[in-house]
Amino acid sequence: MTTAEETGGGEAPWAEVTPDAARRLLLAAVEAFAERGYHATTTRDIAGRAGMSPAALYIHYKTKEELLHRISRIGHEKALEILRTAARREGSATERLADAVSSFVRWHAGGRTTARVVQYELDSLGPEARAEILALRHEVDAEVRGIIEDGLATGEFDVLDVRGTTLAVLSLCIDVARWFNLDGPRTPEEVGTLYADLVLRMVGAGK
Amino acid sequence: MTTAEETGGGEAPWAEVTPDAARRLLLAAVEAFAERGYHATTTRDIAGRAGMSPAALYIHYKTKEELLHRISRIGHEKALEILRTAARREGSATERLADAVSSFVRWHAGGRTTARVVQYELDSLGPEARAEILALRHEVDAEVRGIIEDGLATGEFDVLDVRGTTLAVLSLCIDVARWFNLDGPRTPEEVGTLYADLVLRMVGAGK
DNA sequence: GGGCGTGCTAAGCGCTCGCTCACCTTCGGC
DNA sequence: GCCGAAGGTGAGCGAGCGCTTAGCACGCCC
Incomplete structure (x- = not known):
């Protein structure tokens, strides 16, 4: 990778x-x-x-906003693709969730520049452009929720509030773009590994 | 209004x-x-x-920036006070961490308007103003890290990377200001309770 | 009840913004 | 060797920005 x-x-x-x-x-x-x-x-x-x-x-x-729109759409499509790849591979829900979180976090940390724009400038878009991006975000959410529901079905996970936990998991990953610093003490890989572990704990895996 | x-x-x-x-x-x-x-x-x-x-x-x-500076300082002081109150009360590390997270999250959700400005407009400040605010953020971080270290000392928690976990806990709480919607399905109290549970899982409490 | 500081407004200065327009260059096709 | 399209430039437009200034209303002390 x-x-x-x-x-x-x-x-x-x-x-x-x-x-x-x-x-x-x-x-x-x-x-x-x-x-x-x-x-x-x-x-x-x-x-x-x-x-x-x-x-x-x-x-x-045509306008400055079109630039932001293009950046945002390409970035969201990339993020969605990363999650899809992890969600639909072979393996247990535990393995797939760990993979999804670590690669999603690596993308937010390593490509912090892009991720920041993609995740934090959404409100600067006009109504139709924002609506288009929000649809992509729903797909992102559904992908993660799907893995968690799989893990519940197989008994791997123990989660009370599926939607709330999904939201928290994504929120945790996305916020990496806000605080991560390439010159800081952690590499994107390290943060990805740490976060995958934390998320597995959040869903009660391997208890 | x-x-x-x-x-x-x-x-x-x-x-x-x-x-x-x-x-x-x-x-x-x-x-x-x-x-x-x-x-x-x-x-x-x-x-x-x-x-x-x-x-x-x-x-x-004097300037528009002074407004932002005042808002940011007052907001950070309030956030720090909330965490201090929870961190220094009587009780086990588990109880204090749950209290800290739920009240911190309630503040970010209920006062989303203020919290958004406080947490996301830091980069719009000039260098000296930003430095002053960053010092307050370090105190916030230290307060949460202190509780986690207490829990490790008493054997209540099981955490590999204390600084990384502290960062993740704070990151999770802060990002509430980005996505929380007062008209949405959840109340600030509900999110606070959910997040306190998730964070206790992250630190390996009550295994 | 005249003098004055406080808190406010109307008007506007100098500047920079997003964006446009008239024109210039380069280059492949015939 | 001429031509039009594609891709670029320098100058500058109308608008709106952060902020200033001159002057007005009003309460308070003597």
Whole structure:
């Protein structure tokens, strides 16, 4: 599993964005939004980071909001794919939940820049764009809830409030993007392992 | 609309702010910052919500940032006080941790408006203001870590990584401010109870 | 009841924002 | 060798921003 940061290899999720100039602008926007927030970022700043004039942005994107929308959709699709892969592999519910949490957390820690924008700038989108993203979030939620329900059915887990616990598990993982620091003492892998253990305890696995 | 929300879990923390006009402006700022974020909020909006002209703001506060700074400091002090009260009461580590988590979560859920600003707008502060707030956050962290270490010493808890688990517990509680919705299916009390149970599982209490 | 500090407003300054427009370059097809 | 499309630039627009200033209303002390 490759990981380092965006450039180093939270894989290369932006490969699908073409042409090249549009991708460079998107990458610059991710950086800027993650650092200062959507509203505090200027289109001049984004274009500058991409080495272009302010006007160039509008050749590839209609508005500044379209940039955020594209980033958010691609990011959510990637996050959903990570969870789906873990949820639908072979193995017990315990193994699948541990896998889901650790890879989801690794993505939020290693690709903190992207994850921050994806998870915390949702409110800056307009109503229709937000609705589209919320639908993806429901799928994310359903994927995790599915694993927990599997574990309940097999007797592996012991959970009183399935929806509440699902919410807490996802909340715990997502908040990694807020506090994680690449220069800090922990690697994304370490946090992933720790969190998988904590989550298994939360669902009462292996008691 | 007078704040019925704050009273749910947080009494009236702004009573210390005088004179009355300054408090009304602060309250309006909390609402606006929570809704749209600091950078997307205009001074005209804040003054308007407080029923005053844009210029009135500058009689009581030097800058827009000073408003955020005051809100953040008062909010962090309140959060710290809540945790201190729970951490230093009589009782086993298990009881104190459950109390700390449930009351901390109640504050984040019931006073979601305030908590959102306090927890998510930290980066909008300047360097010295941010440093002051970060010191308060370290005290918050130390308070929770203290309870967990107590529980380890008495054999109540079973935790491998104390700092990591402390971080996760706080992260879980804080993120409540992001997703909690007063119109949703759960009351702050219910979430507090659920989370206290989940956290006790995370630290291996009552195995 | 005149003088004055306090708290507020209307008007507006200087600046920067998101975005547009007229024009320039490069390049493959014929 | 000319042509149009694609991708870029410099200059600048209207609007709205944070914040300031001149002046007004009002309570309070003498």
